[in-house]
Amino acid sequence: MSSKELQVLEDYIQQNNLKITRQRRAVLNAFLECEKHVSAEELYRIVTQKDPKIGLATVYRTLSLLTHSQLASELDFGDGQKRYEHRYMHSHHDHMICTECGKIIEFNHPLIEKFQEEVASRNGFTITSHKLDIFGLCSECR
Amino acid sequence: MSSKELQVLEDYIQQNNLKITRQRRAVLNAFLECEKHVSAEELYRIVTQKDPKIGLATVYRTLSLLTHSQLASELDFGDGQKRYEHRYMHSHHDHMICTECGKIIEFNHPLIEKFQEEVASRNGFTITSHKLDIFGLCSECR
DNA sequence: GAAGTTTTTGATAATGTTTGCCGACACCAT
DNA sequence: ATGGTGTCGGCAAACATTATCAAAAACTTC
Ligand SMILES: [Mn+2]
Ligand SMILES: [Mn+2]
Ligand SMILES: [Zn+2]
Ligand SMILES: [Zn+2]
Numbered sequence: 001m002s003s004k005e006l007q008v009l010e011d012y013i014q015q016n017n018l019k020i021t022r023q024r025r026a027v028l029n030a031f032l033e034c035e036k037h038v039s040a041e042e043l044y045r046i047v048t049q050k051d052p053k054i055g056l057a058t059v060y061r062t063l064s065l066l067t068h069s070q071l072a073s074e075l076d077f078g079d080g081q082k083r084y085e086h087r088y089m090h091s092h093h094d095h096m097i098c099t100e101c102g103k104i105i106e107f108n109h110p111l112i113e114k115f116q117e118e119v120a121s122r123n124g125f126t127i128t129s130h131k132l133d134i135f136g137l138c139s140e141c142r
Numbered sequence: 143m144s145s146k147e148l149q150v151l152e153d154y155i156q157q158n159n160l161k162i163t164r165q166r167r168a169v170l171n172a173f174l175e176c177e178k179h180v181s182a183e184e185l186y187r188i189v190t191q192k193d194p195k196i197g198l199a200t201v202y203r204t205l206s207l208l209t210h211s212q213l214a215s216e217l218d219f220g221d222g223q224k225r226y227e228h229r230y231m232h233s234h235h236d237h238m239i240c241t242e243c244g245k246i247i248e249f250n251h252p253l254i255e256k257f258q259e260e261v262a263s264r265n266g267f268t269i270t271s272h273k274l275d276i277f278g279l280c281s282e283c284r
Numbered sequence: 285g286a287a288g289t290t291t292t293t294g295a296t297a298a299t300g301t302t303t304g305c306c307g308a309c310a311c312c313a314t
Numbered sequence: 315a316t317g318g319t320g321t322c323g324g325c326a327a328a329c330a331t332t333a334t335c336a337a338a339a340a341c342t343t344c
Contacts, residue, residue: 055323124281132274139266197294
């Protein structure tokens, strides 16, 4: 189970004089196996099923590590808790969130991206990041 | 100082068996005089300068009222506190936020709006709302 | 306009997510 | 083994917002 992602984490850890630990591997593995947009609390519950001694603070700390090492992206859909998704080998996309069942549809529209650049440069604004969240009802909840 | 907005609030209040109070008028006036995207805490400080006895909870409660009566829009730029802006007689727009000085540029790009509808219907998704936040540096902070 | 009814208010406690703190602990190199 | 450095788990603290509740204000009815 030695994934490319583990290598990325180990590289980051070595470059910053940190240490690879059982807990960090456990959180990384749980995160990688969890295929979608997961909160810290959810990941904590998953991790503690295999290793009940891992603390919630460690999950938060490791998620911060994963974010800084570019393995994870931090998302905030405005529901009070942050979520995390795979970033390694995943390209940028935006989200449609079903307010009924919580389903999340990912999409990328090149022209939307392009017009954002256009409207930014028109205002002398330099983009560092953006996020587009569309809320509504998915096909099953309509 | 009897604005159209006060009339909107009074209509909403009557329709819901609520009561118009000195505090609600004070918060509404402060909100209307405050021209930009204001947080509850900021508005609280403004209101208490004219009427020091108004409580913070009342400001929160009145902002909720203003939002429900369509006088205000609630915004969340992900910095930990919600902000509010005028909604009455103001059309939809999105925001560019300067991460250096906090300046906010409003914009509306009809094609971005249109392509959102397009990508939604392509996925059988019914939009109820959306928000596009662009983060970066404004022309003065670049 | 007094009495009665309903809603609101201000102060403060509680909430929920995330971060800070700290003593114990693991790991690695001498 | 010993020392040094970084990590861990548990829990306290931070922070914005909401809930609670007795007292006050607003409206209704006479
Ligand atoms: Mn995603
Ligand atoms: Mn705005
Ligand atoms: Zn749904
Ligand atoms: Zn700026």
